[in-house]
Amino acid sequence: MTGNGPSTHISWAELACHDEFKTPYPVAWFDRAVALAAEFESLRTACAVRLGLTPAHNGDIGGAGRSQHVEGRALDVAPPHGMTVEDFGALCIELADSRGIIRGVGIYTGDNHVHIDIRPEMVLATWRG
Numbered sequence: 001m002t003g004n005g006p007s008t009h010i011s012w013a014e015l016a017c018h019d020e021f022k023t024p025y026p027v028a029w030f031d032r033a034v035a036l037a038a039e040f041e042s043l044r045t046a047c048a049v050r051l052g053l054t055p056a057h058n059g060d061i062g063g064a065g066r067s068q069h070v071e072g073r074a075l076d077v078a079p080p081h082g083m084t085v086e087d088f089g090a091l092c093i094e095l096a097d098s099r100g101i102i103r104g105v106g107i108y109t110g111d112n113h114v115h116i117d118i119r120p121e122m123v124l125a126t127w128r129g
Contacts, residue, residue: 103117104119115129117127
């Protein structure tokens with residue numbers, strides 16, 4: 001269990017109810033969340049193995065040689081409904097500038113996603129793909 005959720009890749013916010021109040025996940029059920037998250041992490045790992053998501057795979061699909069994805073530091077995120085990929089990318093850059101945690105933002109209009117990463121370098125890298 002982490003401070004942000006029951007596992008590395010699931011947050012408490014994701015487990016909260018999706019009602020208008022965003023009702024939090026009940027504290028009395030935390031043991032259930034930990035068990036569920038452990039199974040999710042196992043499934044996530046099995047999927048990566050089955051799909052061959054390795055540094056070699058990253059190269060095969062045209063990924064960057066030093067991709068932050070293979071280091072576990074990157075996500076490719078589709079813009080939310082009602083927002084263009086350009087607007088979403090601009091918002092990601094704005095957040096990166098203000099918070100200093102995101103250090104890489106790539107806007108991919110052809111694939112309709114934004115790459116964000118938390119690379120160790122201290123300078124924000126931005127690009128279009």
